[in-house]
Amino acid sequence: MDLVTILIERVQDMVADFVRTLPQLAIALLVLFITWGMAHVVRNLVSRIAVRARLRPSLVALFMTIAGIIVWLFGILVALAVLLPGVTAGSLLTVIGVGSVAIGFAFKDIFENFVAGILIMLRKKMRIGDQIECQDVDGRIEQITLRETYLRRLDNQLTIVPNAYLFTNPVRIVTDADLRRHEIIVGVSYASDLDEAADIINGAVRALEVVSRSKPVEVYAREFNDSSIDFTVRWWSGSKQLDMHKSRDQVVQAIKRALDQAGIEIPFPQVTATFADPLKVERP
Numbered sequence: 001m002d003l004v005t006i007l008i009e010r011v012q013d014m015v016a017d018f019v020r021t022l023p024q025l026a027i028a029l030l031v032l033f034i035t036w037g038m039a040h041v042v043r044n045l046v047s048r049i050a051v052r053a054r055l056r057p058s059l060v061a062l063f064m065t066i067a068g069i070i071v072w073l074f075g076i077l078v079a080l081a082v083l084l085p086g087v088t089a090g091s092l093l094t095v096i097g098v099g100s101v102a103i104g105f106a107f108k109d110i111f112e113n114f115v116a117g118i119l120i121m122l123r124k125k126m127r128i129g130d131q132i133e134c135q136d137v138d139g140r141i142e143q144i145t146l147r148e149t150y151l152r153r154l155d156n157q158l159t160i161v162p163n164a165y166l167f168t169n170p171v172r173i174v175t176d177a178d179l180r181r182h183e184i185i186v187g188v189s190y191a192s193d194l195d196e197a198a199d200i201i202n203g204a205v206r207a208l209e210v211v212s213r214s215k216p217v218e219v220y221a222r223e224f225n226d227s228s229i230d231f232t233v234r235w236w237s238g239s240k241q242l243d244m245h246k247s248r249d250q251v252v253q254a255i256k257r258a259l260d261q262a263g264i265e266i267p268f269p270q271v272t273a274t275f276a277d278p279l280k281v282e283r284p
Helices: 002-052 057-083 089-106 108-122 163-168 194-206 241-261
Strands: 131-134 137-144 148-152 158-162 179-188 218-224 229-238
Touching (some): 057 108, 108 163, 137 158, 158 163, 179 241, 194 218
Antiparallel strands (some): 148 158
């Protein structure tokens, strides 16, 4: 019976303590509710200021997130101070500091991606809509969050890439500029006049509207191939993948038409066989 009495007294003490802390708990919950409202107001205020400053959408999202985190940290500290009067702000900060170190080691990859996301958002490059290539991933940037970046591939598949991967590896931004240089190889027969062929190819490419007038068209004799002399043809057009395909299509067709009209052959692969001794042909 003594054990039952002790348990009953302990439960009664716990209930009494809980009842005594109900006002403090109610105030702490009220503080958290006010914090939620303040975080919402501050995030909207930061969003308006950032939009007026014409910041990139990724930076707007970053500043809104940071502002919300700061408000919530302050509100949680105030709520803990109300709920636990004996705990000072200094001791809370000490506990948070030690806990942050432990959590940092436990969730190293998550925090690494978080920090990388902040640094990527602060970059002037890598805008939403850019076409990028990084190691074995490529695609158009649809969204940059604090932990990961969403890339839409040309075949419409979505690739979710950790931010640390994009931050620690070289990234090629294909659409950083409006124009990009494109290149193909064109072969003509050995019997062709190379100067004439180069002029015809240059004129055919330069006449296309899809080719930029502000950049030169380049045609260089490249090498002696097995059955042709090859030219490197370079021109400037839009930097998007679709622009590349469209301009290449028009350039190839224009060069083919121009060379055909000039009577310059684009040879098929040919093989010449030689023998040390004359061949004997036997007739049946």
